[in-house]
Amino acid sequence: xxxxxxxxxxxxxxxxxxxxxxxxxxxxxxxxxxxxxxxxxxxxxxxxxxxxxxxxxxxxxxxxxxxxxxxxxxxxxxxxxxxxxxxxxxxxxxxxxxxxxxxxxxxxxxxxxxxxxxxxxxxxxxxxxxxxxxxxxxxxxxxxxxxxxxxxxxxxxxxxxxxxxxxxxxxxxxxxxxxxxxxxxxxxxxxxxxxxxxxxxxxxxxxxxxxxxxxxxxxxxxxxxxxxxxxxxxxxxxxxxxxxxxxxxxxxxxxx
Amino acid sequence: xxxxxxxxxxxxxxxxxxxxxxxxxxxxxxxxxxxxxxxxxxxxxxxxxxxxxxxxxxxxxxxxxxxxxxxxxxxxxxxxxxxxxxxxxxxxxxxxxxxxxxxxxxxxxxxxxxxxxxxxxxxxxxxxxxxxxxxxxxxxxxxxxxxxxxxxxxxxxxxxxxxxxxxxxxxxxxxxxxxxxxxxxxxxxxxxxxxxxxxxxxxxxxxxxxxxxxxxxxxxxxxxxxxxxxxxxxxxxxxxxxxxxxxxxxxxxxxxxxxxxxxxxxxxxxxxxxxxxxxxxxxxxxxxxxxxxxxxxxxxxxxxxxxxxxxxxxxxx
Numbered sequence: 001x002x003x004x005x006x007x008x009x010x011x012x013x014x015x016x017x018x019x020x021x022x023x024x025x026x027x028x029x030x031x032x033x034x035x036x037x038x039x040x041x042x043x044x045x046x047x048x049x050x051x052x053x054x055x056x057x058x059x060x061x062x063x064x065x066x067x068x069x070x071x072x073x074x075x076x077x078x079x080x081x082x083x084x085x086x087x088x089x090x091x092x093x094x095x096x097x098x099x100x101x102x103x104x105x106x107x108x109x110x111x112x113x114x115x116x117x118x119x120x121x122x123x124x125x126x127x128x129x130x131x132x133x134x135x136x137x138x139x140x141x142x143x144x145x146x147x148x149x150x151x152x153x154x155x156x157x158x159x160x161x162x163x164x165x166x167x168x169x170x171x172x173x174x175x176x177x178x179x180x181x182x183x184x185x186x187x188x189x190x191x192x193x194x195x196x197x198x199x200x201x202x203x204x205x206x207x208x209x210x211x212x213x214x215x216x217x218x219x220x221x222x223x224x225x226x227x228x229x230x231x232x233x234x235x236x237x238x239x240x241x242x243x244x245x246x247x248x249x250x251x252x253x254x255x256x
Numbered sequence: 257x258x259x260x261x262x263x264x265x266x267x268x269x270x271x272x273x274x275x276x277x278x279x280x281x282x283x284x285x286x287x288x289x290x291x292x293x294x295x296x297x298x299x300x301x302x303x304x305x306x307x308x309x310x311x312x313x314x315x316x317x318x319x320x321x322x323x324x325x326x327x328x329x330x331x332x333x334x335x336x337x338x339x340x341x342x343x344x345x346x347x348x349x350x351x352x353x354x355x356x357x358x359x360x361x362x363x364x365x366x367x368x369x370x371x372x373x374x375x376x377x378x379x380x381x382x383x384x385x386x387x388x389x390x391x392x393x394x395x396x397x398x399x400x401x402x403x404x405x406x407x408x409x410x411x412x413x414x415x416x417x418x419x420x421x422x423x424x425x426x427x428x429x430x431x432x433x434x435x436x437x438x439x440x441x442x443x444x445x446x447x448x449x450x451x452x453x454x455x456x457x458x459x460x461x462x463x464x465x466x467x468x469x470x471x472x473x474x475x476x477x478x479x480x481x482x483x484x485x486x487x488x489x490x491x492x493x494x495x496x497x498x499x500x501x502x503x504x505x506x507x508x509x510x511x512x513x514x515x516x517x518x519x520x521x522x523x524x525x526x527x528x529x530x531x532x533x534x535x536x537x538x539x540x541x542x543x544x545x546x547x548x549x550x551x552x553x554x555x556x557x558x559x560x561x562x563x564x565x566x567x568x569x570x571x572x573x
Contacts, residue, residue: 001368002368005365005366005368005369005370005371006365006366006368008365009361009362009365009366010366012361012362013351013354013358013362016354016358017353017354020353020394021353087348087351087352088344088345088348088349089348089349089350089351091312091314091342091344091345091349092342092349092363092410093366094312094313094314095312095313095314095337095340095341095342096337096366096367097333097334097335097337097338097367097368098334098366098368099333099334103366245316248313248314248315248316249316250270250271251268251270251280251306251309251314251315253314253315
């Protein structure tokens with residue numbers, strides 16, 4: 001019951017802030033959209049007659065939207081911890097009997113729900129702009145998206161833990177955004193399939209661009225995705241807890 | 257008397273720059289009884305904040321233990337933390353982008369308070385804290401005094417029986433500081449809670465605290481009832497304003513230990529530390545020899561700031 005109250009409180013807060021700063025959210029969507037358009041124009045060539053609107057453009061759309069979703073999910077914990085530290089509210093969260101780990105988990109899930117609206121808006125916008133047609137099979141996409149998010153939540157916890165210890169690491173955090181591009185784009189046929197989100201992203205792309213469904217995903221790939229996602233989440237949470245303990249020992253929890 | 261907080265042999269050393277070890281706390285032990293306003297005092301860098309943060313579970317001590325209503329902060333963290341709440345940075349422990357009502361709802365929820373009870377409690381709290389009119393305005397638009405009142409209200413809405421307040425009146429004007437003090441008294445009288453405050457404002461301490469612990473350089477230098485401390489220092493000193501003194505009288509008085517003689521408008525002021533009450537009689541004898549008129553005798557009024565400074569001075573000596 002207490003956990004549920006904590007989660008709904010966090011979700012309500014995120015929804016309130018999203019509504020209150022709606023113009024800011026719209027500005028964010030426009031910025032993200034323009035970045036996509038730059039990539040799209042860069043690929044197709046501005047004003048080039050006879051654009052080849054084939055599979056590759058569809059892959060760009062899906063790849064970009066997948067990266068956007070994962071990036072937003074990943075950055076929730078480290079950036080919100082930085083913000084909470086600056087605002088002086090981190091200590092209040094640490095003092096909650098629910099604990100900072102649980103509250104950060106609630107926050108990341110609550111944010112993923114509200115961010116999904118932005119992701120869907122971006123998907124619709126990019127599809128409309130590029131004239132691509134994608135297979136939006138919710139039943140097939142949902143478990144793949146959840147698995148991809150689970151792994152990236154782990155990455156978020158990991159970076160969140162480092163943030164708790166070192167605080168001023170924004171420039172290093174930005175590197176992770178680019179690393180996520182590699183994770184989404186890398187070929188999962190080799191050992192890279194065990195990287196966080198790589199195989200899930202690959203199957204999201206296949207479902208959306210090739211019209212495949214869950215039955216096409218081999219059992220070995222399901223196992224790989226489940227094991228790696230749970231593993232990265234577990235490792236992320238473990239590092240987060242260790243960093244919290246170290247920050248307590250150093251007396252730097254909440255300091256900026 | 258019920259003890260709500262027991263701090264036992266708390267020790268903490270920080271690693272400073274270049275590997276230098278800085279001892280923040282050294283075997284700090286004290287107990288806080290239920291239902292009082294307890295002052296945790298000391299100069300900057302004395303170890304107050306480390307003590308408060310250790311109690312809140314934000315700093316892990318090297319040694320020692322802290323029990324909150326019987327729950328150990330390190331071993332039974334969740335249960336211990338459920339017993340207390342804190343305002344550690346004045347007006348910064350609340351969300352400035354949310355309204356007062358939303359802040360109260362959020363912090364109550366993450367402490368496990370059910371919304372049904374809060375629907376009545378939150379409007380009451382807003383009313384008591386004079387925030388009803390501002391209940392739906394973002395906190396960033398409120399004055400600092402109102403923000404600090406809200407931070408205090410947030411501690412109450414959590415339902416925790418022990419409140420730790422680090423500098424609750426810092427940066428407030430006289431009126432806002434007075435209002436906060438009144439609210440703290442009300443919390444003790446009507447809400448049946450225990451408040452632990454740290455502050456540099458000794459007027460606040462003298463006004464609202466019943467018991468104080470004074471920390472200096474990581475050690476406790478005083479742990480006593482505030483009235484007792486005041487009395488202890490109060491009885492030592494008397495001021496006598498007398499008429500003109502002859503040179504012989506002045507010489508006689510100056511020979512009395514712990515006596516200070518200063519000219520005032522119409523005569524002399526004699527300040528006498530009453531380490532030995534016989535000294536007062538000795539001074540009166542000198543005055544009586546010439547039948548010097550005594551215009552006034554007053555017990556020297558000590559405020560807590562002076563007591564505090566004397567304790568710190570004594571600790572250093």
